[in-house]
Amino acid sequence: MSVAIKVENLSKAYQLGQIGTGTISRDLERWYARIRGKEDPFLRIGESNDQHSKSESNVVWSLKDINFEIQQGDAVGIIGRNGAGKSTLLKILSKVTAPTTGRITGKGRIASLLEVGTGFHPELSGKENIFLNGAILGMRKKEIQRKLDEIVDFAGIERYLDTPVKRYSSGMYVRLAFAVAAHLESEILIVDEVLAVGDAEFQKKCLGKMGDVSKSEGRTVLFVSHNMESIISLCSSCILLNNGEIIIQDKVDKVVSKYISNSDGNIINIEHLNLNAYVSLKQFEINKNVFESFDDLMFNLEIDSININPMSGLSLLIYNSYEKRVAIIDLRSELLEKSSKEKNFLKLNGYIKNINLIPGSYTIGLFINSDLCSGDFLNILKFQISEKFIDSKIIPYPIEVRGTVSFAHNLNII
Amino acid sequence: MNDQDHDWTIEAKTSLLDLKFNEVWAYRDLLWLLVRRDFVSFYKQTILGPLWFFIQPLFTTIIFTFIFGNLAGISTDGLPKPLFYMAGITAWNYFADCLNKTSSVFKDNAGIFSKVYFPRLIMPLSIVVSNLVRFGVQMLLFLTLVAYYYFSGANFHPSWAILLFPMIVVLMALLGLGAGMIISALTTKYRDLAFLIGFGVQLLMYATTVIYPLSTALEKYPKYSWIIEYNPMTPVIETFRYGFLGEGSFSWGSLGYATTVTALLLVFGIVIFNKVERNFVDTV
Numbered sequence: 001m002s003v004a005i006k007v008e009n010l011s012k013a014y015q016l017g018q019i020g021t022g023t024i025s026r027d028l029e030r031w032y033a034r035i036r037g038k039e040d041p042f043l044r045i046g047e048s049n050d051q052h053s054k055s056e057s058n059v060v061w062s063l064k065d066i067n068f069e070i071q072q073g074d075a076v077g078i079i080g081r082n083g084a085g086k087s088t089l090l091k092i093l094s095k096v097t098a099p100t101t102g103r104i105t106g107k108g109r110i111a112s113l114l115e116v117g118t119g120f121h122p123e124l125s126g127k128e129n130i131f132l133n134g135a136i137l138g139m140r141k142k143e144i145q146r147k148l149d150e151i152v153d154f155a156g157i158e159r160y161l162d163t164p165v166k167r168y169s170s171g172m173y174v175r176l177a178f179a180v181a182a183h184l185e186s187e188i189l190i191v192d193e194v195l196a197v198g199d200a201e202f203q204k205k206c207l208g209k210m211g212d213v214s215k216s217e218g219r220t221v222l223f224v225s226h227n228m229e230s231i232i233s234l235c236s237s238c239i240l241l242n243n244g245e246i247i248i249q250d251k252v253d254k255v256v257s258k259y260i261s262n263s264d265g266n267i268i269n270i271e272h273l274n275l276n277a278y279v280s281l282k283q284f285e286i287n288k289n290v291f292e293s294f295d296d297l298m299f300n301l302e303i304d305s306i307n308i309n310p311m312s313g314l315s316l317l318i319y320n321s322y323e324k325r326v327a328i329i330d331l332r333s334e335l336l337e338k339s340s341k342e343k344n345f346l347k348l349n350g351y352i353k354n355i356n357l358i359p360g361s362y363t364i365g366l367f368i369n370s371d372l373c374s375g376d377f378l379n380i381l382k383f384q385i386s387e388k389f390i391d392s393k394i395i396p397y398p399i400e401v402r403g404t405v406s407f408a409h410n411l412n413i414i
Numbered sequence: 415m416n417d418q419d420h421d422w423t424i425e426a427k428t429s430l431l432d433l434k435f436n437e438v439w440a441y442r443d444l445l446w447l448l449v450r451r452d453f454v455s456f457y458k459q460t461i462l463g464p465l466w467f468f469i470q471p472l473f474t475t476i477i478f479t480f481i482f483g484n485l486a487g488i489s490t491d492g493l494p495k496p497l498f499y500m501a502g503i504t505a506w507n508y509f510a511d512c513l514n515k516t517s518s519v520f521k522d523n524a525g526i527f528s529k530v531y532f533p534r535l536i537m538p539l540s541i542v543v544s545n546l547v548r549f550g551v552q553m554l555l556f557l558t559l560v561a562y563y564y565f566s567g568a569n570f571h572p573s574w575a576i577l578l579f580p581m582i583v584v585l586m587a588l589l590g591l592g593a594g595m596i597i598s599a600l601t602t603k604y605r606d607l608a609f610l611i612g613f614g615v616q617l618l619m620y621a622t623t624v625i626y627p628l629s630t631a632l633e634k635y636p637k638y639s640w641i642i643e644y645n646p647m648t649p650v651i652e653t654f655r656y657g658f659l660g661e662g663s664f665s666w667g668s669l670g671y672a673t674t675v676t677a678l679l680l681v682f683g684i685v686i687f688n689k690v691e692r693n694f695v696d697t698v
Contacts, residue, residue, distance in 0.1 A: 002419070014696060091695070095424060095531035098692035105420040115529040123455040132451055135444035136530055164458075 002107065004072040004188055004220040005093070010102035012063040012088050012244075014277055060277055062088040064244040065102070072107070072187075075214035075221040077235035077252060079228070079259050083274040084241040086224045090114060090192055093222065108187025108220070111137055115192070117177030122166035126157055126176055129165050133180045147183045154209070155179035175202055182209045188220045189213055207234055228256050243272070267382045275366075278306045279373035281380070282345070286364065290384045293359070293406050297352040297383075304345045305372055311340035313369030316352075317376060321361045326404050328367070340370065358402045359387045433688055437533040444532060448540035453547055467551040471507060475500045482625045491627040491661040494568045497559055498659070502624035504556045505654045508549040509586045509647055510615050515541040516594025517611050520602050520694050527695060534691040535684065538595055542587045549583070560658060575657035575664055582654050585676055589646060592679030599683075599690040602697055622647045627655075628663040643668070646675040 063085045070076050078086050091097045093104065094112030119136040120129050130151055134144040144151075152158055155175040157168075165173060191210065207230055214221040214234075225231050231238060231252065238255035240247040248255055269285040282302035291297060299316070314336060316329040329352055340346055362385065365378035387396060396402075457463040475496050482488045483495035490498035516538045520527065523537055563570070601607045622645055623631065631639045642648050649668035656662035 006420070091528075092424065096528055097695045099424065099426050101426045103426065104424040106422055106424075107420045110422075112530065118529045119526050121451050121455055123458045124451060128451075128454070132444075132447045135441070135447045136526070136532055138441065138532065139443075141443040141447075 002072050003069050004074070004108060005070040005104065005106040005222075007066055007068050007104045008102055010063055010066040010089075010092065010104060011061060011100050012085075012092060012097075013059045013061050013100040015059055060274075062244050063092070063099075066244075066246055068239060068246060068249055070220060070222070072220055073214065073218045074237060075210075075223065075235045077231040077238040077255075078222060078224045078241065079226070079231060079238060079255065080241035080247075083243075083276075085244040086241055087114075087192065088244075089241070090190055090222070090224055094190055106188065109138070109185070110188045110190060111181060111184040111186035112190035113178075113181045113192065114190075116174050116181065120165055120173070120177065123164050125164055126152075126161045126168070129176070130180055133177065134184070137181060137184050138186075139184055143185065151176075151179045151183050154182065154205075171202065178202075178206055182206070182213070186219065188222070190222045192224050193226065210234055228259070232256055243274075267380075270380055273380065275368065275377055276373050279309060279368070279370070280304050281366075284366070284380055286381055286383060288383065290386050291355055292386055293356050294354045294408060297355045299348075299350060299352070299364075301348040301366075302345065303368075305370075306344065307372065308342070308344050309340060309370045309372045310337070311346070311368065311370040312337060313367060313374075315367040317365040317367055317378065318357075319363045319365065319378065320357075320404070324404075326357060326362070354408070355385070356405050356407065357385050358404060358406050359385050359399055361385075428692070430685055430689065433684055434533050434535070438535050438539070441532050441536050445536050445540050445543065448536070449544045449547065452540070452544040464551065467548050468555050471500060471503050471552050471555060474503050478503070478625055488626045489630045491629060491655075493570055493655075493659050493661050494563050497563055497568070497570070498627075498655070499625065500556050500559055501655045501658060502622075502651055504549070504552045505582070505586060505651050506619055506622060506624045506647070507552065508545060508583075509590045509650075510619070511545045511548070512542050512587055512590025513594045513597075513615055514611065515545065516591055517597035517601065518608065519594070519598045520690075521608065524695075535687065538591055538598070538687070541594075542591050546583075546587065556658075571660040572658055573656055573660045575653055578653055578657055578669075582650055582657070585650050585672060586647075588680050589650070589672075589676045592676060592681075592683035595683035595687040596679065599686045602690055602694045618645070618647075621645050623651050627661070628652050632663075646672040648672075 066085075066089070078089065080086050088097075090112065091114070092099050094110065094114060096112075096114070117133065119133055121132065124132065127148075130148065131141065131144050135141070152161060155172070155178075157172055157176055160168065160172065165176070168176070189210070210221055210223070211234055213219045214236075221234070223231065223234055235252045237250065238252040239249045240255050240259050248258055268287070268289055269283070270281060271283050273281040273284070275281060280303075282304045283300060284302070285300040287298040288295070303311075312332070314331040316327075316331065317325060318327040318329070320326050331348070331350070336346070336348075362383055363379045364381040364383070365376060366380060367376050368374060457466065460466060462469070478499040479495045483490065483499070515522075519534075519537050519541065527534065560572075597607055597611055601611075619625075621641055623642065628639075628642065628648060631642050649665075649672040652662040653664050653669055654662075656664040
């Protein structure tokens with residue numbers, strides 16, 4: 001079997017800081033270094049993952065020295081946590097952006113679906129949009145004409161073919177968009193998590209179509225998803241990325257189980273987690289794997305930002321295993337706000353007194369509201385609360401009926 | 415995989431002169447579909463539809479006739495005023511539209527550009543062609559006015575230079591395209607330029623012979639008229655007027671100068687556009 005895609009020493013650097021200011025002087029500096037035959041002063045390949053350690057070069061490596069090969073006809077899944085570099089890899093493969101170093105060679109036309117319905121114009125009819133979108137994806141007019149019936153049939157929009165797509169339901173819109181892309185005659189199909197939209201039935205249909213594409217038509221498929229079920233059902237092999245590096249490339253079940261085992265055990269210490277390109281968690285740690293109700297939970301938290309990052313909100317979010325939020329630990333204070341305006345890193349430690357949750361497994365996430373980074377970052381740490389051993393003949397009620405918290409209580413029988 | 419075994423390569427650096435014209439050609443259908451999209455979406459859900467193409471130059475002509483022609487009394491080389499102004503406006507509008515739209519092409523299309531690859535050059539090209547449709551419609555208006563004045567006995571005579579019309583159109587298009595691409599490439603890094611361009615183009619109009627003939631400028635401000643003469647749009651508009659209306663300062667030398675400037679800007683524009691295009695997604 002021949003190789004469809006070969007990736008060699010691929011790296012991608014992003015420049016951080018406030019892009020757009022001060023770039024003229026930097027550009028001049030760069031240019032001056034180049035004419036003297038020196039290397040770019042702002043790109044030092046030797047420094048790895050320097051988003052964590054503060055470095056003066058303000059460059060982050062979103063992909064670092066990636067090497068892999070994909071055989072023709074393979075369906076390959078790409079998985080990893082947020083910020084692992086999946087999207088960057090797809091963007092480079094789809095030529096949306098260029099790599100910083102390294103090269104990719106390949107055979108056959110690439111169709112990439114980083115988004116469904118790119119270039120759809122709301123005022124144009126379904127049919128006009130099929131042609132426009134098809135052409136954006138690289139199809140010739142004749143080719144689209146030939147496939148028109150098939151596309152319309154797959155999307156199930158015969159009746160609305162001449163209606164402007166702004167009148168479409170969102171489901172119809174997505175179906176039409178996917179239909180166009182799925183009928184593109186390419187040897188390599190790159191799909192980002194576009195299946196997250198649309199109803200379950202259509203998702204199945206898309207997966208089926210993608211399966212057909214790789215199995216019977218012999219096309220190569222690259223598929224990024226957070227949904228392990230669709231990865232397993234669709235892909236034969238899989239690549240796990242973490243912090244811009246390949247952790248493992250192997251049979252799909254092996255890789256997925258590695259990914260799950262990484263994320264399923266208790267995680268009580270995280271180092272170097274990028275929240276976005278500007279802000280990272282240098283460390284986030286709790287003191288124990290397993291707590292008993294009414295234990296104290298201690299935590300350490302270090303947040304690094306690329307620049308001074310005034311922070312107006314910071315909370316710990318605790319979720320139970322049904323993904324229901326059980327508590328917010330609000331860490332806001334005037335001192336925190338002040339300190340975040342002075343330094344570009346924050347180092348906190350504290351504790352939650354008497355963590356009175358019922359037994360079960362819980363995750364801790366962060367909510368951050370700051371200039372450079374805002375939002376919920378869930379499932380960062382994971383811990384258990386175990387049944388408190390009570391020396392008594394009374395057997396505790398099953399967990400399902402015990403609500404969310406257990407209260408310390410006292411009882412007198414008079 | 416040996417080197418013959420693959421048919422595409424993605425590399426960190428490519429040659430500055432790899433302009434990917436073959437790719438542009440492969441995507442030519444997209445060009446026409448984009449032009450169609452622009453045209454159809456422009457007048458959908460408007461009551462007057464394509465009539466809007468007429469209204470803007472018509473009203474500008476009326477206002478210019480009043481202000482510059484009557485109030486300020488600027489010479490029009492003896493031509494009927496509305497005719498003189500509309501000639502300038504029609505030609506200038508096409509150039510200005512091409513320049514304006516092309517210069518914001520990265521910003522306007524950031525959504526598409528960050529999600530799918532096609533030769534980016536298609537976008538500015540489609541802008542130039544879309545505007546050509548609009549220009550064509552406005553030319554009809556201009557020709558109607560020409561015919562009206564001609565048959566009502568106004569004193570002007572189209573000259574042989576009318577044969578240069580296709581060349582004039584190409585010059586305007588490519589000049590707008592070239593300058594626009596250079597600006598678009600720079601605006602991805604230096605946003606300030608985007609603010610500059612809006613009123614810059616407006617100011618440039620006054621440094622072009624839209625509302626006055628070159629002869630008057632030369633006569634009244636012999637010292638400063640070089641600004642106007644070195645403006646490559648001046649020979650274009652002068653030739654346009656000379657062709658259709660028989661008045662204007664036409665010379666092969668100045669037209670040759672405009673052509674040279676256009677060619678230089680275009681080549682430079684395409685090269686810098688292609689360079690920026692590869693990474694602009696990361697900075698926008």
